[in-house]
Amino acid sequence: MNPDDPRARRTRAGLRTALLSLLADTPPERITVSAVAREAGINRATVYQHYADIDALVADAMEGALAHAARCAALCPLEAPTDGAPAPLVDLFAHVIEHGSLYRTLLAGDFAHRLRASVARELEERFATGARPPGTDGVPDRALSSHLAGGLVALLTSRVGQEGPGPGAEESAAVAWRLLAPVRHR
Template sequence: MNPDDPRAQRTRARLREAALTLAADADPGTLGVAAIARTAGVNRATVYAHYRDADELLTDAMEDALSQAARAAAVCPLDAPPDRAPAPIRDLFEHVAANAALYRKMLGPQGSPRFAARMRERMTEELTTRFTRGERPSGPTDTPADLHAAYLAGALTGLIAHWTANTPALPAGRAADTAWRLVVGASTVG
């Protein structure tokens, strides 16, 4: 199947939309291919022609969110004051707040391990690239760039998972500022 074929693109878009619709009302870990196919108006074979399983489909459906998280990690100014999160982190937390129910489900105990892993992986890649270019927060200089990046990406993913799981949660701005203080503080330990 040619992924550039407009029909394949339309089918994938319908599948992603169906998966997100269902994930908003059910635990992602309990979603099956049959339910997604039914909601998208296709047969199960069509789903399997595009994705290995429902979890892979959900992760693909959340790709925009993953990209936003990775971009936020990659473009934060290193000289931002420690008491107020820079705009990319604030934007990320606003996005997560607007989609809190879905993030709570995707990152929760019955959620998508693939999504959580992919989120950490994408942020780690972006941060490693940035750190390797020399754009690295102050802190332990003997820590390899990829290890430092993985630490911060895991911490941010875990913080988002915890924040969305707790209701009532801190407002997005306060959560972003708190996350930033933790990132800045974590970068200076050592």
């Protein structure tokens, strides 16, 4: 099977969506290939044409979620806007809040470490080109990127762990931005 075939890409996307839907209410260790196939509306054998086992599908689906979250975080401007949190940060919180039960599951496991590392890499690449937040001269790129990525992941984890509706995306992002934005030296 050609992995670049549009039908194969659609099938894999459908399988990832089905898995992520199941993860919203079911611990990862209790999800089976049969359950994913049922949720996706396909034959169980089709799952095995695309993934060797459930672990390969879980890894692929988590990579997609990881990449989405890291892209949103990396799009944030390096200087604090005066009128609130940057749109990519609001988008990230909106996405995580909308899929709260899924992210509660993902951020409770290895995903949190992988997300932190991915965001830190994205930020460190930006810092290496000379694009740095104000007031951070003299702070090593790796230390700054690790600090900001760790803080963001901790705030996301805290937000999805809250009982009840909690603050919305705009308010959550605004708090995160105030906490994560480096203090400007005047």
